[in-house]
Amino acid sequence: MPTILILQGQAQYEVARHFVASLSAVLSQSGAVNVVELDISRPENGEQALSQIQRQHTDIVFSVNAIGAELISALPSEARPRFITWLLDHPVYHFSRLIAATPEVLCVDNSHVGFCQRLGLSASFFPHATEQQMVVPTNLSQKQGILFAASGADETVLLNQLSQQAPDIARLLTDSDTTDLIDVMQALQLDKVANNVLQQHSVISLLLLCDNLLRTIKRNRLIKECAEHNIALTIVGNGWQAGRCYDRHSYLPALSFSQLLPLMAQSRFILHHNPGFREGLHERIVYGLQQGTQVLCPQQAFLRAKYGQTGGVKLFDQVQQIKVLSEQAEGDYLSQLQQSQQLTQTCDTWSSRAQTLLNLCFSSEAPENYQSYV
Numbered sequence: 001m002p003t004i005l006i007l008q009g010q011a012q013y014e015v016a017r018h019f020v021a022s023l024s025a026v027l028s029q030s031g032a033v034n035v036v037e038l039d040i041s042r043p044e045n046g047e048q049a050l051s052q053i054q055r056q057h058t059d060i061v062f063s064v065n066a067i068g069a070e071l072i073s074a075l076p077s078e079a080r081p082r083f084i085t086w087l088l089d090h091p092v093y094h095f096s097r098l099i100a101a102t103p104e105v106l107c108v109d110n111s112h113v114g115f116c117q118r119l120g121l122s123a124s125f126f127p128h129a130t131e132q133q134m135v136v137p138t139n140l141s142q143k144q145g146i147l148f149a150a151s152g153a154d155e156t157v158l159l160n161q162l163s164q165q166a167p168d169i170a171r172l173l174t175d176s177d178t179t180d181l182i183d184v185m186q187a188l189q190l191d192k193v194a195n196n197v198l199q200q201h202s203v204i205s206l207l208l209l210c211d212n213l214l215r216t217i218k219r220n221r222l223i224k225e226c227a228e229h230n231i232a233l234t235i236v237g238n239g240w241q242a243g244r245c246y247d248r249h250s251y252l253p254a255l256s257f258s259q260l261l262p263l264m265a266q267s268r269f270i271l272h273h274n275p276g277f278r279e280g281l282h283e284r285i286v287y288g289l290q291q292g293t294q295v296l297c298p299q300q301a302f303l304r305a306k307y308g309q310t311g312g313v314k315l316f317d318q319v320q321q322i323k324v325l326s327e328q329a330e331g332d333y334l335s336q337l338q339q340s341q342q343l344t345q346t347c348d349t350w351s352s353r354a355q356t357l358l359n360l361c362f363s364s365e366a367p368e369n370y371q372s373y374v
Contacts, residue, residue, distance in 0.1 A: 093211075179278070
């Protein structure tokens with residue numbers, strides 16, 4: 001039986017650990033592979049991982065966000081096992097690890113695949129997933145408010161940093177039509193430069209700063225506009241200090257993912273802001289649906305094609321539309337939620353992702369393409 005070594009590491013809010021544990025459990029239950037898990041955030045387990053790779057038969061090493069790249073890259077090339085990693089962020093956030101270990105990359109967003117390929121990496125689309133069992137609300141009157149889970153940051157600090165390096169780019173990022181790194185790269189004509197230019201550390205560092213700033217600008221603008229339109233949010237996350245808070249909203253400190261799930265279930269809606277994700281899902285969407293809660297998202301072609309106009313994922317062009325979208329009869333809320341829950345159970349569970357991973361690892365069949373997820 002083939003062996004997959006799954007490496008865990010430190011993860012913000014435990015979210016990546018939750019995903020890996022869920023995927024690992026399904027792989028183990030499949031009986032198709034022998035699964036070995038190691039948490040290499042503990043130093044002694046790094047040596048154990050090397051021993052597993054070097055002295056025992058390991059067919060695949062799998063991790064999230066290229067965790068373990070340092071271990072793999074330290075091995076002689078002929079001794080390296082096949083290394084597959086699932087990126088939960090844009091590849092610029094993990095550039096050093098990716099270049100060091102050159103893994104096969106699974107991208108959480110289809111728009112990230114081409115970027116990885118320009119880094120010389122094999123890449124395919126592998127979107128977010130959730131548990132099979134769906135929560136069906138039994139008393140909608142107990143579900144209250146709009147939950148927004150996101151960290152805050154001071155955009156002026158980031159903007160000053162970027163203005164010192166590239167003032168023209170800083171002006172570009174404050175343009176409302178600039179939505180993600182694809183827009184930035186097109187504006188800078190980085191989509192036309194040679195791949196070795198794109199791979200320069202100075203270019204990657206600039207793109208990383210641009211992405212952080214874009215996310216911050218869009219996030220701050222969203223909660224500001226919600227306050228201006230009397231749309232109250234429950235904001236969960238660190239960094240919302242004085243000057244970026246609005247009396248209309250309530251604020252909670254950052255929570256672990258396991259602590260956040262009950263809040264998802266208790267909320268009437270989850271507001272999802274999707275910077276950098278134009279062709280993919282997010283845990284706030286699939287876990288929101290799994291927890292029995294509808295999701296509000298800015299308009300996006302991928303989500304519109306996947307969930308339609310009458311499902312449990314509500315898309316808006318302007319913030320003021322949130323008020324209308326959130327005013328639904330109970331029967332409509334439940335039927336639309338369950339429509340999207342059924343889609344999630346069919347297409348976006350850990351069982352389906354585990355099968356995709358097994359096919360990728362051990363089957364000669366071509367992996368699912370982008371259209372199969374829509």
